[in-house]
Amino acid sequence: MVRSKAWILETPFHGIPKEDDFKLLKEDLNDLKDGEVLCEALYLSVDPYMRSLVSLGMLKAGSPMVGDQVAIITESKSRDYPVGTNVIGRLGWRSHTIVSDLTHIKLLPPMDDLPLSLALGPMGMTGMTAYFGLLEILDPKPGETVLVNSGAGAVGSIVGQIAKIKGCRVVACAGSEDKCKWIKEDLGFDVVFNYKTVDLGEALSEAAPDGIECFFDNVAGDFMSTVFPHMKLYGRIACCGTMSTYNAVGPQPSGPHPYMTIVFKQLRLEGFMVRRWWGKWSPAQVEMLQWIKEGKIKYKECLFHGIETMPKGFISLFEGSNFGKVIIKA
Ligand SMILES: NC(=O)C1=CN([C@@H]2O[C@H](COP(=O)(O)OP(=O)(O)OC[C@H]3O[C@@H](n4cnc5c(N)ncnc54)[C@H](OP(=O)(O)O)[C@@H]3O)[C@@H](O)[C@H]2O)C=CC1
Numbered sequence: 554m555v556r557s558k559a560w561i562l563e564t565p566f567h568g569i570p571k572e573d574d575f576k577l578l579k580e581d582l583n584d585l586k587d588g589e590v591l592c593e594a595l596y597l598s599v600d601p602y603m604r605s606l607v608s609l610g611m612l613k614a615g616s617p618m619v620g621d622q623v624a625i626i627t628e629s630k631s632r633d634y635p636v637g638t639n640v641i642g643r644l645g646w647r648s649h650t651i652v653s654d655l656t657h658i659k660l661l662p663p664m665d666d667l668p669l670s671l672a673l674g675p676m677g678m679t680g681m682t683a684y685f686g687l688l689e690i691l692d693p694k695p696g697e698t699v700l701v702n703s704g705a706g707a708v709g710s711i712v713g714q715i716a717k718i719k720g721c722r723v724v725a726c727a728g729s730e731d732k733c734k735w736i737k738e739d740l741g742f743d744v745v746f747n748y749k750t751v752d753l754g755e756a757l758s759e760a761a762p763d764g765i766e767c768f769f770d771n772v773a774g775d776f777m778s779t780v781f782p783h784m785k786l787y788g789r790i791a792c793c794g795t796m797s798t799y800n801a802v803g804p805q806p807s808g809p810h811p812y813m814t815i816v817f818k819q820l821r822l823e824g825f826m827v828r829r830w831w832g833k834w835s836p837a838q839v840e841m842l843q844w845i846k847e848g849k850i851k852y853k854e855c856l857f858h859g860i861e862t863m864p865k866g867f868i869s870l871f872e873g874s875n876f877g878k879v880i881i882k883a
């Protein structure tokens with residue numbers, strides 16, 4: 554008999570999630586039926602969207618926490634997935650899972666000798682978000698200025714590096730001096746500032762006196778409103794996420810929005826969800842693997858150890874204490 558540990562949401566979040574909002578349950582799993590496999594989690598992902606699922610009413614008190622994990626098949630009654638196969642799937646915050654519908658798991662992308670955890674980072678959902686959000690929505694040209702916020706995060710750090718590969722000038726910000734040092738010195742972004750210690754408008758005027766062609770926005774809110782006047786005519790904005798609003802309590806902030814600037818500068822804003830390009834993930838992963846092997850894309854992981862630490866890892870995303878991709882090693 555296998556005992557699984559599984560996190561549920563005990564109390565819907567109010568403001569920044571707290572460790573008390575979660576509860577760890579233990580469940581004895583049944584024996585496998587024909588066609589089923591038993592997955593044991595190796596690495597689990599925590600991502601900002603999990604916070605927004607509560608605001609959207611998709612996660613309620615008592616709901617199992619959702620999320621992707623890299624797992625190994627430890628028992629199998631399926632010919633397609635023999636014991637020892639590594640898979641990725643939206644299996645939730647749990648240590649062991651019986652999978653009956655095998656469309657819920659898939660093989661990892663080819664990763665040569667890279668750590669398996671990268672299938673949750675640059676080779677996985679966050680890396681693909683950076684890749685497609687930048688290349689499909691913003692389509693930056695060599696010499697253009699690309700601004701990215703949360704620049705030391707899982708998505709932002711990859712956005713800036715792909716923009717450098719494409720010959721762009723990268724302006725990025727992050728919320729600590731250590732993060733700024735990493736993206737400036739190790740990742741080679743051109744202009745970097747700590748948005749918590751500068752006047753954002755002044756920092757943008759200084760960083761991009763001729764204006765910004767492409768803005769990859771992970772934050773929204775006041776940050777975005779401040780950026781609009783610094784955009785160039787026909788500037789493009791990829792609306793990737795809204796870190797500044799996920800923990801908002803009560804009605805969402807309503808402005809100010811410089812609408813006249815959007816019209817006058819003929820800006821294009823486009824929201825996206827990375828699964829739009831699901832059919833193109835494989836070739837993108839091949840290119841990402843090549844860039845990582847050539848040292849053109851560097852990555853950082855912020856590892857937490859043990860499934861018991863999942864709430865801590867998740868909360869770190871909103872405290873800004875994470876560097877790169879937050880991963881829980883089971
Ligand atoms: N559209 C899509 O398909 C996808 C969208 N996303 C979005 O991309 C964004 C980045 O995700 P991801 O890279 O995984 O996360 P990160 O690794 O960037 O971690 C989150 C970071 O956000 C910053 N942050 C936290 N709270 C705030 C706040 N109130 N205001 C401004 N910044 C804040 C912190 O960095 P700092 O030190 O810089 O403050 C923190 O480290 C998120 O908005 C997420 O929802 C992610 C995946 C897919």
Ligand SMILES: CCCCCC(=O)/C=C/[C@H]1[C@H](O)CC(=O)[C@@H]1CCCCCCC(=O)O
Pocket residue numbers: 601602605606609611619620643678793794795825826827828
């Ligand atoms: C829901 C607000 C999302 C804000 C932006 C963001 O972070 C999006 C992340 C998605 C990414 O495109 C791929 C995903 O899987 C993320 C969203 C998943 C939402 C539904 C999850 C429901 C479930 O698994 O049961």
